[in-house]
Amino acid sequence: MPARFRGRHVLHRYENSLERCVGCYLCAGACPADAIYIEAEENTEENRVSPGERYARVFDVNLLRCIFCGYCQAACPTGAITLEHDYKLASYYPEDMVFHKEQLLEPKGQSTIGSNTVWFEPAPQEAAQPVPQVKHVFDGSQASAAAVGLGDIPNEEPVLLVDEEQDEDRRKFERGKDWEHA
Numbered sequence: 001m002p003a004r005f006r007g008r009h010v011l012h013r014y015e016n017s018l019e020r021c022v023g024c025y026l027c028a029g030a031c032p033a034d035a036i037y038i039e040a041e042e043n044t045e046e047n048r049v050s051p052g053e054r055y056a057r058v059f060d061v062n063l064l065r066c067i068f069c070g071y072c073q074a075a076c077p078t079g080a081i082t083l084e085h086d087y088k089l090a091s092y093y094p095e096d097m098v099f100h101k102e103q104l105l106e107p108k109g110q111s112t113i114g115s116n117t118v119w120f121e122p123a124p125q126e127a128a129q130p131v132p133q134v135k136h137v138f139d140g141s142q143a144s145a146a147a148v149g150l151g152d153i154p155n156e157e158p159v160l161l162v163d164e165e166q167d168e169d170r171r172k173f174e175r176g177k178d179w180e181h182a
């Protein structure tokens with residue numbers, strides 16, 4: 001697989017197990033697909049999760065919306081989020097395609113920066129990449145306030161939330177009946 005392949009996101013830790021993510025919302029602001037949802041919370045002396053003022057208490061990536069552009073990785077000031085090589089991303093259920101922090105975060109004791117290493121090098125001429133922010137300055141876009149899965153595109157809501165036919169299919173599937181002929 002090419003070193004610069006972009007698959008499912010990974011959230012990284014420092015060597016002391018603190019989370020790299022400081023809940024700054026830059027990745028959510030840079031995301032052109034509104035696929036990242038974050039709820040940040042203050043670190044305290046009793047509960048220090050990241051080295052910054054805040055950490056991401058909630059960090060969800062909606063892989064139904066994601067176009068794997070890598071802008072979130074490029075926008076992150078701490079190298080906290082990278083797109084890695086996990087490409088087996090399929091599910092019968094759309095809600096399973098929203099990956100939560102618990103699924104994205106590296107385990108404690110594992111300090112990595114993932115594909116950040118390969119992006120440090122200049123891109124080969126034949127693989128020139130788009131640059132998300134040409135001036136390397138956050139453009140001031142607001143971070144996403146949309147609930148995960150509940151995007152601004154109207155036809156997403158019935159698919160993800162209130163599609164009765166889909167719910168019916170799911171019940172049949174969970175009862176172990178044949179998917180097509182139940």
Ligand code: SF4
Nearest residue numbers: 031066067069070072
């Ligand atoms: S890879 Fe692109 S579309 Fe996917 S979450 Fe990151 S910025 Fe958004």
Ligand code: SF4
Nearest residue numbers: 021022024025027076
């Ligand atoms: S840009 Fe990086 S540090 Fe900021 S919220 Fe996103 S992952 Fe966390």
